[in-house]
Amino acid sequence: MIEIRNVHKTFTRKGIAIEALKGISLKVEKGDIFGVIGYSGAGKSTLIRLVNYLERPTEGQVLVDGHDLGAYSVKELRAAKKNIGMIFQHFNLLESKKVFDNVAIPLVLLKKSKEEIRKRVTELLEFVGLSDKAGSYPNELSGGQKQRVGIARALASNPSILLCDEATSALDPQTTRSILQLLKRVNAEYNITVMIITHEMSVIQEICNKVAVMEEGRIIEQGSVLDVFGHPQHLTTQNFVKTVIQNTITPSVQKTIKTGTGSRICKLNFVGATTTEPLLYEMIRANEVKVNILFANTTEIQEKTLGTVIIQLDGEGAEMNKAVSFLKSNGVDVEEVDPHVLDYSNR
């Protein structure tokens, strides 16, 4: 659906070249809700603007539906853009036009008939739940309502892709949720592929099925949201995951841990199917080890459960090794942790 192939983007400001993207490759499949997360300055805004060619790559290719956008003529590119809707952090609605006319704009540009426009706009306003606001001006609306207008406008020309540029970053948490639910419906009911950039991990957790983590113009990690949340490899990713999932022992519990020889502390990550099996029980039955649970937490992502359990194991060295390999062989991600260096700073 969307394929970005080894894209570099360099901006030149006052003679100084700044490389915003340093070799990005990613693939968004049809029906995905693909999230790109990163701190500000990571290059994610530039990345999403490549997909509708608001920014042209300095090097590399951007393919939409198998067509290289760079190979299009100006006219073909304009036509291709009608197939890609976009919503913005600050909504970018026309303050001088009523809600109805804002939503109608893409259809006016397509020179649709008045009757067709009226029908489509009415339908879209109903979809986003703003039928009663058709005659209002944007400055009479709340932030969430403005973004709903933005979504309706982006959908007017019946696109197959929707790009969301920090679409919820200017909204409060409750409004954010309702907008995310709306985007989920856009994806499900209209079968529109959604690409979202954000700096909030909760956005990714709530609606994305795939995620790419960006840092300094590069993608440092990407995959299914469940995998990335379950096994974050990179420090930045781990820090992002920590913002939505608690996975470390609380300080008061940490103080009570007595360690010595014959005691190991392990962090177990259960992803998906492994959460439904009584694995800890079976491990204890099969091996001569004592288990003390120091921390446990489950989170739901993509209708699957992600569990984190931190246990203290006591027993013979060989028995403990057997216990750990039993868990590993059953698909549990086991990570040895030193309780004295557990990191709380980024929580």
Add this chain to the structure above:
Amino acid sequence: MFSTTVTGEQFLTAFIETIQMVGISLFFGSLLGVPIGILLVITRPGGILENKAAYTLLNPVINIVRSLPFIILLVAIIPLTRAIVSTSIGTAAAIVPLIIYIAPYIGRLVENSLLEVNPGILEAAESMGSTPFQVIWHFLLPEAFASLILSLTTATIGLIGATAMAGTVGGGGVGDLAIVYGYQRFDTVVVVATVIILIILVQGIQSLGNTLARKIRRH
């Protein structure tokens, strides 16, 4: 003490001449100036039709015309005036330099108004695959409309000032009346009356512009 040789009829004629000069030159000045302003905005670096050659040519030309005081422009372009209206005296002869004087001024004012439009709006327009004409017509101009009204108000008031000098080529108007009768014949009444007329006119136009702009901005 309050006696004057100027009749009410003369005042009326002068007033009509002023309105004529301002109205006609504002119309043609806008016809030239608004596209100039649009061109400046779209061809500037980072504009939707960035064109360095056009921008670097247009920009100094506007500055050159704008740096000439109207009274000098009026005399300097007499051959051009004659070529266009086949006379170099009278109201029609004053209108040609008035247009040339006001068009670049309107161009600058329009440029400023259009630059106030939120760049995010233009980005949205571009994301919808708008043609440059559509960006201007459906996004840029409607969003800048209130500000454009205020710009044209400022231009109109500038024109009223310039018409006072139209007397130099026999253009007539209220300002001319004040100079010929009031100043040269020491007729204080005419001067005072002219000043009052001009104040009312300028105040009226400014209020009208403000009201219109407020009405458009209300939503």
